[in-house]
Amino acid sequence: MIDKRIDFDHLRQDFPILKSKNRNKPIIFFDSAASSQKPIQVLNAVNDFYQKDYANIHRGIYELSERASLLYENTREKVRQFIHAPHANEIVFVRGTTEAINLVAQCISKNESGEIKWQAGDEVILSEMEHHANIVPWYLLKKQLGIVLKIIPVTDEGVIDITSYQDLFSSRTKIVAISHASNALGTINSIKEMIKIAHQHQVPVLIDGAQAAPHFAIDVQALDCDFYVFSGHKMYAPTGVGVLYAKKIWLDNMPPYQGGGDMIETVSFTHITFAKAPHKFEAGTPDIAAVIGLSAAIDYLQQIGMQAIDQHEQQLLQQAEPALLSIPKLKIIGTAQPKVGVISFVIDGIHPHDIGTVLDHEGIAVRAGHHCAMPLMNRFGLSATVRASFGIYTNEQDIDALVEGVQQAVRIFS
Numbered sequence: 001m002i003d004k005r006i007d008f009d010h011l012r013q014d015f016p017i018l019k020s021k022n023r024n025k026p027i028i029f030f031d032s033a034a035s036s037q038k039p040i041q042v043l044n045a046v047n048d049f050y051q052k053d054y055a056n057i058h059r060g061i062y063e064l065s066e067r068a069s070l071l072y073e074n075t076r077e078k079v080r081q082f083i084h085a086p087h088a089n090e091i092v093f094v095r096g097t098t099e100a101i102n103l104v105a106q107c108i109s110k111n112e113s114g115e116i117k118w119q120a121g122d123e124v125i126l127s128e129m130e131h132h133a134n135i136v137p138w139y140l141l142k143k144q145l146g147i148v149l150k151i152i153p154v155t156d157e158g159v160i161d162i163t164s165y166q167d168l169f170s171s172r173t174k175i176v177a178i179s180h181a182s183n184a185l186g187t188i189n190s191i192k193e194m195i196k197i198a199h200q201h202q203v204p205v206l207i208d209g210a211q212a213a214p215h216f217a218i219d220v221q222a223l224d225c226d227f228y229v230f231s232g233h234k235m236y237a238p239t240g241v242g243v244l245y246a247k248k249i250w251l252d253n254m255p256p257y258q259g260g261g262d263m264i265e266t267v268s269f270t271h272i273t274f275a276k277a278p279h280k281f282e283a284g285t286p287d288i289a290a291v292i293g294l295s296a297a298i299d300y301l302q303q304i305g306m307q308a309i310d311q312h313e314q315q316l317l318q319q320a321e322p323a324l325l326s327i328p329k330l331k332i333i334g335t336a337q338p339k340v341g342v343i344s345f346v347i348d349g350i351h352p353h354d355i356g357t358v359l360d361h362e363g364i365a366v367r368a369g370h371h372c373a374m375p376l377m378n379r380f381g382l383s384a385t386v387r388a389s390f391g392i393y394t395n396e397q398d399i400d401a402l403v404e405g406v407q408q409a410v411r412i413f414s
């Protein structure tokens with residue numbers, strides 16, 4: 001194994017925004033789970049594309065459009081490698097995790113011709129820790145079709161209860177949709193085991209990888225998941241692009257999600273034939289520049305190495321959690337192992353928004369709220385937590401500043 005030591009402090013120079021200010025203080029960014037900052041390599045790739053190679057894709061018969069199309073399609077191959085998918089045509093570009101889950105919910109419940117094949121009483125298994133993006137699309141389907149949502153409980157530590165999970169399967173179960181890592185707790189779920197269990201019941205599994213893809217290596221073949229979805233903007237790429245990986249058999253058997261240009265073979269007013277996947281699912285002009293930016297972000301992450309990124313974030317967790325826990329009345333919500341670099345906490349007697357406001361005045365950006373996981377907050381009897389989430393630019397000094405800022409909030413509000 002190559003001993004690859006990365007100077008994470010040096011790497012901060014790649015992020016121009018870290019020279020920017022928050023409340024006139026140097027910015028200390030702890031909201032990467034919401035959206036990460038962008039390295040100059042990604043910004044330059046987008047800029048270069050607009051300045052040198054920009055044209056619409058898949059349409060022009062001129063060289064510039066061919067160049068843009070090639071850059072776009074090369075990114076598909078790069079994403080394939082990044083998540084170790086078998087074929088590039090199993091990679092669909094979407095706007096983000098949210099769109100990918102909506103696509104799957106709407107399309108998997110229909111046959112290839114678009115006729116609804118699920119029935120009232122069919123079941124979808126979700127967990128109590130899902131982001132709203134992995135609840136609402138299924139709730140909409142429940143409203144449309146009368147399906148039933150079955151919810152896997154989460155333990156006090158913030159772990160999915162596998163025994164309860166096993167008990168939720170029935171002959172009506174149509175899909176399991178669960179997060180790889182929780183945005184509100186940091187928990188990395190035992191998805192490999194969960195996928196295996198679902199497959200024993202012949203049930204497909206969708207993995208919401210929004211909080212996994214930025215932090216550690218993904219291997220969809222090793223996981224054997226049916227769908228894997230994630231957002232570019234959380235992994236140092238621009239907003240506007242995300243990925244839906246789906247096994248070919250699903251893409252072939254699902255109808256298109258949206259209709260428009262670029263997803264058809266032939267069109268008349270009486271009959272339309274569709275392009276093959278992935279194009280069947282990419283109607284209209286996509287965010288081409290964001291896709292090019294995603295390509296640069298993957299290059300950037302792979303240059304550092306996902307293993308090194310994971311190790312860096314684990315070290316920061318080891319520094320941050322005991323330091324925060326030394327603050328009286330502070331409780332971390334989500335104490336599972338392993339975790340990604342996400343720490344949710346509350347302090348008895350101080351509202352999370354007040355802590356967030358004190359930190360903001362110190363230049364420290366955290367999230368305070370329900371983190372788009374209201375059912376999870378209800379599970380813990382909370383309306384909100386403070387969440388500090390790490391990126392590759394987070395360093396030890398940031399953690400020190402966070403701990404000091406929280407101590408100051410305690411002094412102010414106690």
Ligand SMILES: Cc1ncc(COP(=O)(O)O)c(C=O)c1O
Binds near residue numbers: 034095134210211372
């Ligand atoms: C676990 C998880 N799933 C889904 C999403 C939704 O992602 P997007 O808003 O990029 O579609 C998020 C965003 O925070 C998330 O953390």
